[in-house]
Amino acid sequence: MEICQQILEQIKKYDTIIIHRHMRADPDALGSQVGLKELLQYNFPEKKIKVVGYDLPTLTWLATMDQVENDEFEGSLAIVCDTANTARIDDKRYLKAETIIKIDHHPNDEEYGDLVWIDTSSSSASEMIAIFAEENNLELSDNAAYLLTAGIIGDTGRFLYPSTSARTLRIASHLRAFDFDYAGLTRKMDTISYKIAKLQGYIYDHLEVDENGVARVLLSQEVLKQFNVTDAETAAIVGAPGRIDSVSLWGIFVEQTDGHYRVRLRSKIHPINEIAKEHDGGGHPLASGANSYSLEENEIIYQKLKNLLKN
Ligand code: AMP
Secondary structure (H helix, E strand, C coil): CHHHHHHHHHHHHCCEEEEECECCCCHHHHHHHHHHHHHHHHHCCCCEEEECCCCCHHHCCCCCCCCCCHHHHCCCEEEEECCCCHHHECCHHHHHCCEEEEEECCCCCCCCCCEEEECCCCCCHHHHHHHHHHHCCCCCCHHHHHHHHHHHHHHHCCCCCCCCCHHHHHHHHHHHCCCCCHHHHHHHHHCCCHHHHHHHHHHHHHCEECCCCEEEEEECHHHHHHHCCCCHHHHHHCCHHHHCCCCCEEEEEEECCCCCEEEEEEECCCCCHHHHHHCCCEECCCEEEEEECCHHHHHHHHHHHHHHHHC
16 A cells, blocks of 8 residues: 555654554554554654553553653654544644654544545544555564454444454454453453442443433443542443443433533444544544533434434
């Protein structure tokens, strides 16, 4: 693929490369970002390669970020992984870089960067990084394979979602051959804390499902406090309603400390990202996020979801 070679040419030109990803990191954001760092550092040990962003406490077991000073961005190459729009790039200092590269598998809602590689057919940005290595005959380290595996498992829901292609499984099989604790990783990704298990029970108890399988649940600040969970920890239960056979698409409305709602949208078949876009969000056709600024707006979003299946 020509774009992979073009990206490698840019990488070769720079002594300092700083890799970004989206805010509210998930395993694919971290897997692609830090997996790319490991890959590049392994093949170009003389280069300074760093990762930036906020260290989300729920994911520091997977990877942690580097300390990067402002002056390190001057004349650098910035690579942004897994991030559709500039508003969601964690650490805006990428703007100081000399060249910016976007590598992403979300729909290309906002074209940014000097070089753009989008592949919406890819299960994950981590799969793209593995393809990038393959296309350029770059050798992976064990730790890169570990991180990319975590990203692929995260974004495919352990190879359950329709985005899991034959290529995804081929790449995963290739990565599995490296020396890392696969069982430890999958166990970690499949494990929830007892308080999250109880919150999951709350979600099943309070889920409202209409006659077409459109479901919603509201997690108020009060409920989050009752279960002693943070907004970030709700990531573990976003998929829970989808396990119910009669549920087709669903929204989890999570009240934030400032009073607005983060709306986590998922669907089995019908695309929901256009609705997310209408409400300060975006994402994949079947997994999107939006923001709502009142209970009335929550209601409007739910009505739009209901209408999707009515029509
Ligand atoms: P989440 O519910 O946060 O796991 O998000 C699901 C998907 O939607 C991810 O691919 C996110 O990148 C995307 N997403 C979530 N929130 C937003 C947002 N505010 N704007 C654009 N995309 C989003």
